[in-house]
Amino acid sequence: MKPIIHDWIARDIVGGNLALDLTNTVSGWKSAPEDWVPDIASFLAWARTCGVLDEGEQNAAARHAKDFPAAAERVLACVKELRFALRGLIDSLEHRRPVEPGDLSVIGEWMRRLAISEQVIVRRNKVDFTINRDISALELPGLRVTEAARSFLKNFPTARIKTCRAGDCGWKFLDESRNRSRRWCDMAVCGNLAKTRQYRARNG
Numbered sequence: 194m195k196p197i198i199h200d201w202i203a204r205d206i207v208g209g210n211l212a213l214d215l216t217n218t219v220s221g222w223k224s225a226p227e228d229w230v231p232d233i234a235s236f237l238a239w240a241r242t243c244g245v246l247d248e249g250e251q252n253a254a255a256r257h258a259k260d261f262p263a264a265a266e267r268v269l270a271c272v273k274e275l276r277f278a279l280r281g282l283i284d285s286l287e288h289r290r291p292v293e294p295g296d297l298s299v300i301g302e303w304m305r306r307l308a309i310s311e312q313v314i315v316r317r318n319k320v321d322f323t324i325n326r327d328i329s330a331l332e333l334p335g336l337r338v339t340e341a342a343r344s345f346l347k348n349f350p351t352a353r354i355k356t357c358r359a360g361d362c363g364w365k366f367l368d369e370s371r372n373r374s375r376r377w378c379d380m381a382v383c384g385n386l387a388k389t390r391q392y393r394a395r396n397g
Contacts (some may be wrong), residue, residue, distance in 0.1 A: 194219070196231030198206045201242040207378045209367030211341035213354075214243045215272070216280040219380075222363025228273075232266045233258045233331075236272065240334040254330035265331060272335045275303050279342060283365060285344075300346075303339040310336055359383035 197220070199205075208214040218230045218239055230236040237254050240246040246254065258265035278299035285292045300341040310332070311322045324336055355368045357378040377383040 194226045194228045197227045197229050198231065198235060199229040201238045203242060204208060204245045204379065207364060207366050211243065211245060211338045212279050212283070212345050213365045215276050215338050215343045217364040221361050224361045233269050236269055245334045245337045246330070250330045250333060257329055257331050268331045268335065275300050275335060275338065278357065283354065285356065285388065286351060287356065303335065304343065307336050307339045357383050364369050
């Protein structure tokens with residue numbers, strides 16, 4: 194997989210759920226995959242862009258990564274393992290194929306990490322769960338993605354999960370259009386590119 198330093202912008206976040214957004218940190222799943230979070234700085238930039246970290250948390254995570262580079266590399270490697278497992282599981286559910294046990298194992302391990310990182314709180318007379326404040330900022334993105342994936346996978350919207358139709362993309366997204374007709378991760382990018390290619394093919 195080719196490492197790419199990508200300048201993350203809000204328009205790149207198209208999944209509709211953090212679990213999908215994490216899998217979309219690889220571009221070109223169907224052809225020549227590119228890793229758009231090849232290092233911890235790129236990963237933290239993605240985390241800030243998609244809202245999984247706020248500015249203060251991103252800065253704290255960057256400081257921690259600078260002070261403990263080996264720990265940062267381990268965190269990144271584990272998150273990438275989660276990325277591939279989520280991609281595999283979501284792809285299996287989308288296409289109603291048998292699930293790979295290895296994908297379930299990785300996701301299950303992250304679910305256990307999340308469980309031991311949470312505390313029970315009461316807010317406005319309602320019980321809720323939140324991640325402990327003493328968890329390292331470096332660990333927060335993976336745990337928050339897992340938190341989002343937990344409810345997403347439990348109530349998996351099979352009919353609304355789509356894979357971008359562009360042959361060199363492969364990003365996944367939640368189709369929230371009324372008639373479920375969305376075909377592209379971003380019409381202005383993949384959609385227009387595909388139409389341009391079709392036009393050129395028809396007109397030589």
